[in-house]
Amino acid sequence: MKNVIVIGVSGGSASGKTTVANRIKEEFKDSVELLSHDFYYLPYDDLPMEERVKLNYDHPNAFDTQRLIDDIRKLKQGISIDRPVYSYTEYTRLSETVKVNPAKVIIVEGFMIYENSELRDLMDIKVFVDADADERLIRRIIRDVKERGRTLESVIDQYTKTAKPMHELFVEPYKKYADIIIPRGGMNKIAIDMLIHQIKAILSDE
Ligand SMILES: Nc1ncnc2c1ncn2[C@@H]1O[C@H](COP(=O)(O)OP(=O)(O)O)[C@@H](O)[C@H]1O
Numbered sequence: 534m535k536n537v538i539v540i541g542v543s544g545g546s547a548s549g550k551t552t553v554a555n556r557i558k559e560e561f562k563d564s565v566e567l568l569s570h571d572f573y574y575l576p577y578d579d580l581p582m583e584e585r586v587k588l589n590y591d592h593p594n595a596f597d598t599q600r601l602i603d604d605i606r607k608l609k610q611g612i613s614i615d616r617p618v619y620s621y622t623e624y625t626r627l628s629e630t631v632k633v634n635p636a637k638v639i640i641v642e643g644f645m646i647y648e649n650s651e652l653r654d655l656m657d658i659k660v661f662v663d664a665d666a667d668e669r670l671i672r673r674i675i676r677d678v679k680e681r682g683r684t685l686e687s688v689i690d691q692y693t694k695t696a697k698p699m700h701e702l703f704v705e706p707y708k709k710y711a712d713i714i715i716p717r718g719g720m721n722k723i724a725i726d727m728l729i730h731q732i733k734a735i736l737s738d739e
């Protein structure tokens with residue numbers, strides 16, 4: 534397929550990546566397909582739930598990143614894919630898949646997507662959504678308790694033991710690969726308008 538543009542949207546957990554991706558989707562509508570790195574979490578279905586909840590989900594080894602890379606390559610070639618569906622409440626992959634058709638704009642969203650150079654090199658524009666750690670933690674607590682079936686204690690425990698230290702190892706150091714750093718995420722209208730303008734320029738150039 535001609536004119537495919539791949540946009541990476543990274544940033545720490547609860548920084549506003551999905552909000553920014555949705556703003557781009559609103560603009561380009563059906564020309565956009567969104568692939569989240571989180572869809573590609575490994576299922577760990579050989580382990581019981583009580584073991585799965587203890588794993589480190591902020592490490593590169595927790596993902597099937599090669600499948601995401603292969604899927605992006607297929608979409609760029611005009612081939613549809615069946616992407617996995619992940620459940621944060623079940624801590625595993627569901628049995629169903631979702632068909633994703635090739636689109637002009639593919640957004641790849643995830644907190645650790647710039648850590649893998651093969652994945653990074655597939656992207657035409659790399660965005661990093663920036664937010665202070667305390668704001669992200671507050672948002673994460675609210676979201677994980679409301680939407681991901683977690684207790685306050687479990688969110689704080691996971692944040693302290695894995696999410697925060699892994700962010701320092703696998704997210705923050707890779708911010709340097711971003712082309713654009715967006716503070717205030719989805720609320721930053723000027724940055725998002727500039728990004729939309731740039732996407733339109735690339736699409737009309739090709
Ligand atoms: N700029 C913002 N100000 C306040 N809350 C925000 C902002 N951006 C996102 N949120 C909220 O924070 C939570 C996480 O946002 P989301 O976009 O899903 O982040 P991410 O995809 O990076 O995890 C959501 O509940 C969202 O509504």
Ligand SMILES: Nc1ccn([C@@H]2O[C@H](COP(=O)(O)O)[C@@H](O)[C@H]2O)c(=O)n1
Nearest residue numbers: 545546547571574590591621624644696
């Ligand atoms: N079973 C899982 C899998 C992942 N997580 C956490 O999700 C975070 C990434 O999602 P964002 O939308 O916040 O980017 C990541 O930090 C993992 O710790 C989880 O809690 N449980």
